[in-house]
Amino acid sequence: MLFYSFFKSLVGKEVVIELKNDLSIAGTLQSVDQYLNVKLTEVQVLDPEKYPHIQSVTSAFVRGSVIRYIQLPPDDVDTQLLQEATRKEITQPRKE
């Protein structure tokens, strides 16, 4: 749930999603679910000359499993907190 919570805290922020088909799309994070499926609004395709097929998408739903990276605004991410949280999570004992 860690990254689900993390991305929920970024709703309303501008992000850039790079998909596994090498498409990068920028947009405002509208929602995220537990599978890290993402909804964006005000979507722009980056490098529209290379990928002329999709431009100016007003709303987009991206399946979590096809996302390679999500680029985040650095000011909106407390990297220290995130590092600590991920370390803490991994060293926690597993539930029986």
Added chain:
Amino acid sequence: MPSILNTITYPSDYIRQQYSLVKAYLEDEYLGQGNLCVSENQLVWAVTSNETERAGISIDYPSLTMHGIVTHDPKYPEEHLVVVVQKAKEDEEDDENSENHQGDGDQQRSDSPVEYDSIRTVNYRFVMATSEDLKIAYQTIAECQALHPDPLDDMVEDDEVGSDIDYGEEDENNGNANGNGHNDDDDPYGYNAHFASSNQELRGSHFTSRRRGQHDDQEPIGRQSFEKESLYVNFDEDILNPSF
């Protein structure tokens, strides 16, 4: 009838929404006007007919990469629904033209080991009869997508990790970001999710996040080089090989 249309079985149950008078395009090719059917198991567009077996296309949700509402596109002036579908591996050889995969001379990133997970996709476009149909179709497809999360990755099915996952717990933890007894000061992001439940959420998603501007460093770095400047969290490695 375009030769690329298959004969498909039109869904008979688990139908969430159906629309008529929907024009369909595969990349630049017009497929015709027919029915769009959003069922819980697949997204189907087919020519209007009384038969169950019809010419059309059937899209499984796991291969539905993304979909969206396009309002402003110089090439496609009509407002429409775009559906990006992952191609099966065996289709890759046939496809010369309409691909969304970079490869025209820009080889910078294709050699990077990180990009081994590249997929190829094609775009379908559906022009609905009304704007309302379009909005509802978009929303309904999103809902059906959530019914088809990826199955557990091979990589995560490690003896250490996989056997401890109790899928019966999943429902308890759904949406329960802060329910572990910690107050928000300690846990502003609700990070205190339990290892087992968090692993369930993360299976199948190869997520790393990096800061804007860091385009050179493609490698997700392991635990040893967990520096403050770069933020790489490689879930699969970290979960399989905890080595603090």
